Amino acid sequence: MEAIFNCPVCGGPAAAVSRSPLRVIHECECPFAEPERYMAGQQTLERRLTLPQQFQAALETNQRRYASYELAGYEPRTPSQAQALKTMQALEPGRLVFLGGPAGSGKTRLAVGTAKRLSREYGLSSAFYGEAYLVDTLRRAAGREVTRPDLNNPDILILDDVGKAAGGREHWMEAFYALVEYRYANLKTLIITANHDLEEVCESLGKDRNNSHALFSRLASEVVVNVIGKDGRHE
Numbered sequence: 001m002e003a004i005f006n007c008p009v010c011g012g013p014a015a016a017v018s019r020s021p022l023r024v025i026h027e028c029e030c031p032f033a034e035p036e037r038y039m040a041g042q043q044t045l046e047r048r049l050t051l052p053q054q055f056q057a058a059l060e061t062n063q064r065r066y067a068s069y070e071l072a073g074y075e076p077r078t079p080s081q082a083q084a085l086k087t088m089q090a091l092e093p094g095r096l097v098f099l100g101g102p103a104g105s106g107k108t109r110l111a112v113g114t115a116k117r118l119s120r121e122y123g124l125s126s127a128f129y130g131e132a133y134l135v136d137t138l139r140r141a142a143g144r145e146v147t148r149p150d151l152n153n154p155d156i157l158i159l160d161d162v163g164k165a166a167g168g169r170e171h172w173m174e175a176f177y178a179l180v181e182y183r184y185a186n187l188k189t190l191i192i193t194a195n196h197d198l199e200e201v202c203e204s205l206g207k208d209r210n211n212s213h214a215l216f217s218r219l220a221s222e223v224v225v226n227v228i229g230k231d232g233r234h235e
């Protein structure tokens with residue numbers, strides 16, 4: 001039996017497993033001796049099995065090109081890529097991450113691969129938005145054409161290619177600032193990718209100098225990774 005099914009309390013192997021509905025049987029004393037920890041562990045197991053699948057299905061529908069991205073397929077070709085991979089392999093949930101670097105250096109692959117890893121390991125929900133798409137969706141939501149996406153609910157949020165959007169700036173600056181603060185305050189993972197460095201992105205997103213400085217110091221105090229590589233797209 002796969003290790004994922006082991007008893008969440010003592011780590012002993014499962015005696016029987018059936019899926020949908022999920023039922024895992026352990027013959028240790030833990031279900032009786034430590035019922036709360038045991039039940040919590042069973043719930044986490046259920047999330048570890050279902051939430052990564054939901055993220056995968058959403059990627060296949062909305063971001064097909066990125067659906068196959070995994071940390072496992074990441075082959076560092078430069079010291080900065082090696083460092084970036086190490087950082088993302090060790091990342092724990094609840095951090096704000098800024099991945100900066102030129103196009104084709106593998107930022108989106110690192111972001112998606114990391115979200116999948118955290119989702120599988122900890123049973124966390126994930127969502128992926130490209131900035132251009134998100135800005136447009138927020139604009140349409142403001143005009144009541146579509147419902148506003150809930151950016152707070154997912155445990156892990158990827159904002160891809162940030163710092164480019166031109167239209168709908170005001171809305172986006174406010175939404176961006178609010179979501180960074182919300183995620184920081186609630187220990188929810190945020191992974192941002194950008195072609196520009198952190199300072200430039202904050203300048204372009206801050207309403208004024210104070211605002212962009214606040215954004216910069218918030219993100220700079222968390223995890224900032226530079227990914228410089230030979231452009232993988234042109235090989």
Ligand SMILES: Nc1ncnc2c1ncn2[C@@H]1O[C@H](COP(=O)(O)OP(=O)(O)O)[C@@H](O)[C@H]1O
Pocket residue numbers: 073074075076077081101102103104105106107108109110193229231232233
């Ligand atoms: N270190 C790497 N290992 C494996 N593939 C890479 C690496 N760097 C870039 N690539 C590949 O290059 C292409 C662009 O990667 P992507 O993550 O989309 O780049 P970015 O988001 O930085 O523009 C993809 O096909 C990706 O798989």
Ligand SMILES: [Mg+2]
Pocket residue numbers: 107108109160161193
């Ligand atoms: Mg990208």
Ligand SMILES: [Zn+2]
Pocket residue numbers: 007008009010011012026028029030031
């Ligand atoms: Zn046990």
